[in-house]
Amino acid sequence: MSVRIRRVYEAPEPEDGVRVLVDRLWPRGLAKDAARVDEWPKGLTPSTELRRWYHAGEGSYEEFAERYEAELAAPDAAELVDHVRELAGEGAVTLLTASKSPEESHAAVLARLLQS
Template structure:
């Protein structure tokens, strides 16, 4: 299984495979043609409340990750995780995020959940 994380603003590469946007909001200033997003499972993204809490600097990344994992236990999110996991078993999958620090974002949590 091959799952990687990239910023959605980086140009698409052939090695990306299936490109999955994992942000709830569409990235500012980026056209759909330029983004070349194949899937956009919004139910896999952190809730608006959790996203705002984390961006306000009220908690640590570890606490954010723990809360996000709890959200991913929702049946709809579990189903979408299984769908993305199935895509990864068939070929390369790239999770796309607008986060300036993808290694400290929800995308890293998703990779861990997909690989478990």
């Protein structure tokens, strides 16, 4: 299983495989054709409340990760997690995010969950 994380602003690469945008909002200033996004499951993104809480600096990344994993355990989100896990079982999957620090973002939490 191959799951990696990249910034959506980076140019697509052949080894990306299926490119999955995991942000709720479309990245600013990026043309849809340039992004080459294959899937955009908005149900995999953190809730607006959780995003606001984390970006306001009210909690640690570890607490954010725990809360996000709890959101991903909800039935609708769990179905989407299973779908992306199936894609990863068939070949490479790249999780795309506009986050400036992908290694400390929801994409990293999702990647860990997919690989477990």
